[in-house]
Amino acid sequence: MKLCMIGTGYVGLVSGVCFSDLGNDVICVDKDLNKIKNLKKGIIPIYEPGLDELVLKNFKNKRLKFSSNLKDSILKSDIIFICVGTPTKKNSSAADLSQVYNVAKEISTSINKFKIIITKSTVPVTTGDEIEKIFSKKVSKKLFSVVSNPEFLREGEAIRDFIYPDRIVIGTKDKRSNKILKNLYSPLISKGAKYINTSRRAAELIKYASNAFLATKITFINELSNLCEKIDVNIEDISIGMGLDKRIGSRFLRAGPAYGGSCFPKDTKAIVSTSDKFKTNLSVIKSVIKSNNNRSSLLLKRVFDILNNNIQNKRICFLGVTFKANTDDMRDSSCLSMIPSLVKKGAKINYFDPTGKKNVFNKIKNVTFSNDVKSAITKADLIIIHTEWNDFKSINFKKGVKNKNYKIFDMRNIYSAKKMKEQKIKYFAIGC
Numbered sequence: 001m002k003l004c005m006i007g008t009g010y011v012g013l014v015s016g017v018c019f020s021d022l023g024n025d026v027i028c029v030d031k032d033l034n035k036i037k038n039l040k041k042g043i044i045p046i047y048e049p050g051l052d053e054l055v056l057k058n059f060k061n062k063r064l065k066f067s068s069n070l071k072d073s074i075l076k077s078d079i080i081f082i083c084v085g086t087p088t089k090k091n092s093s094a095a096d097l098s099q100v101y102n103v104a105k106e107i108s109t110s111i112n113k114f115k116i117i118i119t120k121s122t123v124p125v126t127t128g129d130e131i132e133k134i135f136s137k138k139v140s141k142k143l144f145s146v147v148s149n150p151e152f153l154r155e156g157e158a159i160r161d162f163i164y165p166d167r168i169v170i171g172t173k174d175k176r177s178n179k180i181l182k183n184l185y186s187p188l189i190s191k192g193a194k195y196i197n198t199s200r201r202a203a204e205l206i207k208y209a210s211n212a213f214l215a216t217k218i219t220f221i222n223e224l225s226n227l228c229e230k231i232d233v234n235i236e237d238i239s240i241g242m243g244l245d246k247r248i249g250s251r252f253l254r255a256g257p258a259y260g261g262s263c264f265p266k267d268t269k270a271i272v273s274t275s276d277k278f279k280t281n282l283s284v285i286k287s288v289i290k291s292n293n294n295r296s297s298l299l300l301k302r303v304f305d306i307l308n309n310n311i312q313n314k315r316i317c318f319l320g321v322t323f324k325a326n327t328d329d330m331r332d333s334s335c336l337s338m339i340p341s342l343v344k345k346g347a348k349i350n351y352f353d354p355t356g357k358k359n360v361f362n363k364i365k366n367v368t369f370s371n372d373v374k375s376a377i378t379k380a381d382l383i384i385i386h387t388e389w390n391d392f393k394s395i396n397f398k399k400g401v402k403n404k405n406y407k408i409f410d411m412r413n414i415y416s417a418k419k420m421k422e423q424k425i426k427y428f429a430i431g432c
């Protein structure tokens with residue numbers, strides 16, 4: 001099939017390359033000319049395990065193309081996926097849909113035959129209805145179908161998540177589009193993915209409900225970890241004990257820093273905004289947002305306690321600064337508030353991240369980047385393990401840290417507290 005992905009970011013590029021790998025002809029379009037220029041040279045704009053190889057393979061065999069010419073790409077395609085950003089609006093908690101509507105307007109001027117227009121971007125309920133109105137002004141109803149097909153991939157696991165999804169959600173009542181899309185996804189269905197055809201509005205809501213539920217699960221375990229710290233109980237035991245109940249499930253029960261990333265924070269806010277618009281009250285999600293917003297301050301307080309409130313000139317080393325491991329994405333990482341707060345209190349921060357130096361810290365005084373784990377930890381008073389990269393899982397702290405009185409605050413619980421105690425390392429973790 002001939003596909004066009006508009007927006008070549010985490011979702012557009014990953015799903016575009018995976019669709020091309022499944023045998024489709026795919027054009028990935030972006031308005032960022034530099035991104036397209038680089039992609040044509042084989043330079044991948046994001047860090048995502050396995051993505052480079054897959055892009056190069058499919059670019060070479062000409063099933064995958066990159067373009068900045070939206071009109072031309074639409075004319076050549078049968079199925080158009082809108083994959084542009086839907087960030088939070090500047091002065092409200094609603095989703096800013098300007099990128100989606102701008103693209104919809106552009107597409108509507110280039111319809112030469114029947115095309116399926118899909119929102120893969122996460123968009124609030126009724127966005128599909130609005131896109132349909134935009135199209136109806138320019139094109140005969142017979143020539144287009146607006147469908148919701150939300151994406152559930154995670155950064156860092158994106159290719160695997162795309163190829164082996166738990167479910168594929170198609171929101172449309174149009175039988176013709178449903179048949180075409182079921183066919184498009186048939187290689188994934190044959191690998192075990194469940195295929196759900198529902199209404200467009202339901203598909204839009206399934207996406208927000210899923211992200212809000214996962215954010216709730218994390219926040220639930222994070223709050224319980226606060227209790228565990230006071231009662232000499234290990235949160236890991238609680239996660240295991242709860243997770244073995246199949247109704248609960250063990251995934252997304254890892255306590256840690258505030259959840260971050262480009263989606264949970266923005267999507268929880270957006271679903272609350274939608275519920276406000278329709279005069280209902282999603283009080284559970286509201287309280288999740290509040291609790292998560294408060295989490296970085298709670299963890300900072302723990303850092304102060306660990307350092308006996310003596311922060312001035314303390315050398316604090318952050319291992320990992322992105323919002324999770326296996327990604328270079330800094331969007332809404334809890335570090336973005338924790339590091340400046342510690343600097344304000346007089347700490348000297350250095351950090352190492354496997355995906356390299358982060359521009360966002362360049363202008364902050366007393367924040368420096370180390371080229372590797374070894375140089376990052378050597379002089380530290382406190383080492384904060386902020387993300388769970390494999391690179392951090394078997395560090396020889398005894399050999400690597402030259403400062404005798406160093407402490408470790410493992411925000412991802414990747415080490416065994418018992419083993420650390422045996423080695424007489426001053427080790428602190430979450431929820432124990």
Ligand SMILES: NC(=O)C1=CN([C@@H]2O[C@H](COP(=O)(O)OP(=O)(O)OC[C@H]3O[C@@H](n4cnc5c(N)ncnc54)[C@H](O)[C@@H]3O)[C@@H](O)[C@H]2O)C=CC1
Nearest residue numbers: 007008009010011030031032083084085086121122151155
């Ligand atoms: N990042 C993730 O893991 C996931 C994201 N989503 C959703 O997918 C959507 C996209 O997210 P990301 O891929 O992370 O965003 P992103 O910011 O990485 O990429 C969006 C791309 O769209 C391009 N763009 C914007 N306007 C354009 C236009 N008029 N023409 C062509 N290109 C245009 C931008 O230049 C950018 O490259 C969002 O709604 C997000 O909530 C859904 C599931 C997973």
Ligand SMILES: O=C(O)[C@H]1O[C@H](OP(=O)(O)OP(=O)(O)OC[C@H]2O[C@@H](n3ccc(=O)[nH]c3=O)[C@H](O)[C@@H]2O)[C@H](O)[C@@H](O)[C@@H]1O
Nearest residue numbers: 151152153154155218252253254256259260261263323324
């Ligand atoms: O809509 C989206 O963009 C995506 O949002 C999340 O994916 P992502 O943000 O890439 O990463 P997650 O693995 O979900 O992690 C999000 C945050 O939760 C934290 N987390 C996750 C799991 C856990 O047990 N504990 C925990 O603290 C992570 O460290 C991270 O800060 C969802 O998992 C995807 O299904 C969804 O498609």
